[in-house]
Amino acid sequence: MSFKSFQGRRTTATKSESAPILVSDYMSTKLITFKENQPIEEVIDTLIRNKISGGPVVNDKNELIGIISEGDCMKQISESRYYNLPVDSNNTVGKAMVRQVETIDGTMNIFDAANKFLESKRRRFPIVENGKLVGQISQKDVLKAAMTLKGNTWK
Numbered sequence: 527m528s529f530k531s532f533q534g535r536r537t538t539a540t541k542s543e544s545a546p547i548l549v550s551d552y553m554s555t556k557l558i559t560f561k562e563n564q565p566i567e568e569v570i571d572t573l574i575r576n577k578i579s580g581g582p583v584v585n586d587k588n589e590l591i592g593i594i595s596e597g598d599c600m601k602q603i604s605e606s607r608y609y610n611l612p613v614d615s616n617n618t619v620g621k622a623m624v625r626q627v628e629t630i631d632g633t634m635n636i637f638d639a640a641n642k643f644l645e646s647k648r649r650r651f652p653i654v655e656n657g658k659l660v661g662q663i664s665q666k667d668v669l670k671a672a673m674t675l676k677g678n679t680w681k
Contacts, residue, residue: 549639550632552671553653553661559584560594562620566602569594569619582652582659583623590652590659592623629654630663636671639663 560583580595630651653661
């Protein structure tokens with residue numbers, strides 16, 4: 527007597543390859559930017575009002591020319607305090623900002639971006655395409671991406 531299989535025809539399981547999660551999937555595109563000739567006091571007010579720790583500095587063509595942070599603003603306050611003077615109203619973003627800006631490519635895998643954050647000790651990276659600022663990714667954005675993968679395979 528022969529036995530018949532009631533399982534039906536067996537097929538090989540296909541692996542579902544998911545596309546890598548890219549920086550561009552999680553970057554912020556609506557950014558608060560600053561201009562080189564803006565007064566530091568205006569920047570400090572904007573940082574406090576919007577609860578952010580810094581932002582990109584762009585020119586009139588929306589090209590990235592620097593980054594200004596809370597730390598850069600604090601240096602300006604500290605120097606004026608050292609000389610027992612009020613904050614100089616002539617202090618501008620251009621005098622305080624960092625001009626050597628490290629950027630991340632929007633097509634970079636989010637986990638490679640996480641490694642770049644760990645290696646550089648930065649809190650945010652601007653994303654530039656064709657010389658124009660298109661977005662920014664922060665450490666928090668990378669954490670949000672990781673939480674969406676909870677339970678999935680990590681690639």
